[in-house]
Amino acid sequence: MKPVKPVKRVAVTGAAGQIAYSLLFRVARGDLLGDDQPVILQLLELPQALDALRGVVMELEDCAFPLLQSVEISDDPRVAFRDVDYALLVGSRPRTKGMERRDLLAANAAIFRTQGQALNDVASRDVKVLVVGNPANTNALITRRFAPELPADAITAMIRLDHNRAVSKLAARCGVPVASVNRMVVWGNHSPTMYPDYRYAQIGQDSARALLADERWNRDVFIPEVARRGTAIIEARGASSAASAANAAIDQMRDWVYGSAGQWVSMSVPSDGSYGIPEGLMFGVPVICRNGAFERVTGLEIDALSRERIDASVRELMEEADAVDALFSAGAR
Numbered sequence: 299m300k301p302v303k304p305v306k307r308v309a310v311t312g313a314a315g316q317i318a319y320s321l322l323f324r325v326a327r328g329d330l331l332g333d334d335q336p337v338i339l340q341l342l343e344l345p346q347a348l349d350a351l352r353g354v355v356m357e358l359e360d361c362a363f364p365l366l367q368s369v370e371i372s373d374d375p376r377v378a379f380r381d382v383d384y385a386l387l388v389g390s391r392p393r394t395k396g397m398e399r400r401d402l403l404a405a406n407a408a409i410f411r412t413q414g415q416a417l418n419d420v421a422s423r424d425v426k427v428l429v430v431g432n433p434a435n436t437n438a439l440i441t442r443r444f445a446p447e448l449p450a451d452a453i454t455a456m457i458r459l460d461h462n463r464a465v466s467k468l469a470a471r472c473g474v475p476v477a478s479v480n481r482m483v484v485w486g487n488h489s490p491t492m493y494p495d496y497r498y499a500q501i502g503q504d505s506a507r508a509l510l511a512d513e514r515w516n517r518d519v520f521i522p523e524v525a526r527r528g529t530a531i532i533e534a535r536g537a538s539s540a541a542s543a544a545n546a547a548i549d550q551m552r553d554w555v556y557g558s559a560g561q562w563v564s565m566s567v568p569s570d571g572s573y574g575i576p577e578g579l580m581f582g583v584p585v586i587c588r589n590g591a592f593e594r595v596t597g598l599e600i601d602a603l604s605r606e607r608i609d610a611s612v613r614e615l616m617e618e619a620d621a622v623d624a625l626f627s628a629g630a631r
């Protein structure tokens with residue numbers, strides 16, 4: 299038997315929602331932090347969803363997970379985030395048919411301001427925060443803005459679902475197992491402007507571009523289908539992706555905590571100004587995770603198509619950042 303570690307506190311918001319219905323059970327059974335890491339779940343919901351959340355807690359209890367020490371629920375972020383080591387910010391309103399993410403900006407700005415302030419005040423000083431709720435990049439920007447006492451790289455947004463989608467699609471096209479694909483990159487916003495980029499991808503020891511010299515497939519199939527996959531799922535299911543989103547949240551946070559074993563993974567992190575991405579913007583970039591931190595992969599060549607795609611996400615995120623500035627300065631008057 300492995301030695302038992304000191305307990306870790308994991309906050310999940312939107313805990314009565316669809317993504318959480320997959321995520322909570324996987325965290326409780328050890329998929330996030332490992333099978334020797336006891337956890338306390340600290341769950342945040344809106345007051346009107348607390349009854350439903352009590353039902354989810356009953357189900358968690360009924361699983362008799364050995365690692366799950368206790369579950370606490372609250373509608374107050376200052377309670378739910380107290381001393382947390384990890385925070386998965388899932389709660390927000392999901393996009394429904396016909397809506398674009400920017401429509402959700404104003405509704406979500408207030409949520410992530412309050413939650414950023416609460417994390418700033420009561421979370422562990424080493425907390426790792428992953429924003430999943432859309433518009434994820436801008437929600438993470440807001441959270442960071444209102445949590446100035448946390449380290450600059452403590453807050454990231456999820457682009458791992460897009461990364462996983464890109465890996466899966468490339469592997470299928472090349473007829474290889476997903477595990478043989480490394481160095482995939484998804485740049486930018488978690489929105490249709492994102493740029494899935496396999497120029498540097500390797501399949502085993504080989505370059506994917508050498509194996510698959512099909513620029514038309516890249517431009518006309520790979521990029522648009524990865525970028526629009528979330529919309530395709532909403533159209534097919536009538537609801538946004540849930541189990542795959544929970545899986546991606548676990549992948550991104552687990553790699554951040556335990557390392558990515560030398561693999562490149564995509565994370566939306568505060569830009570350091572490289573690749574012409576304005577400093578501070580929450581932007582999907584390639585990173586390697588080790589020792590509980592992420593290191594940005596630098597020095598990649600940006601060709602004309604890449605420049606055009608990256609700039610489209612920069613423009614979109616700058617517009618969202620400006621809209622947020624306007625919202626908050628209007629509120630301050």
Ligand code: NAD
Binds near residue numbers: 344
């Ligand atoms: P859902 O509607 O099933 O659940 C959301 C839950 O959040 C609801 O139970 C709601 O009561 C709760 N909530 C709303 N405001 C809250 C607040 N202020 N504090 C605490 N809880 C609050 O939605 P879902 O399917 O679980 O999706 C959640 C979010 O994740 C959506 O914004 C969705 O668009 C987004 N999403 C992101 C990705 C990604 O890759 N980043 C992928 C899929 C979905």
Ligand code: LMR
Binds near residue numbers: 531
């Ligand atoms: C996804 O990529 O599946 C979701 O982010 C889609 C959405 O807008 O909820």
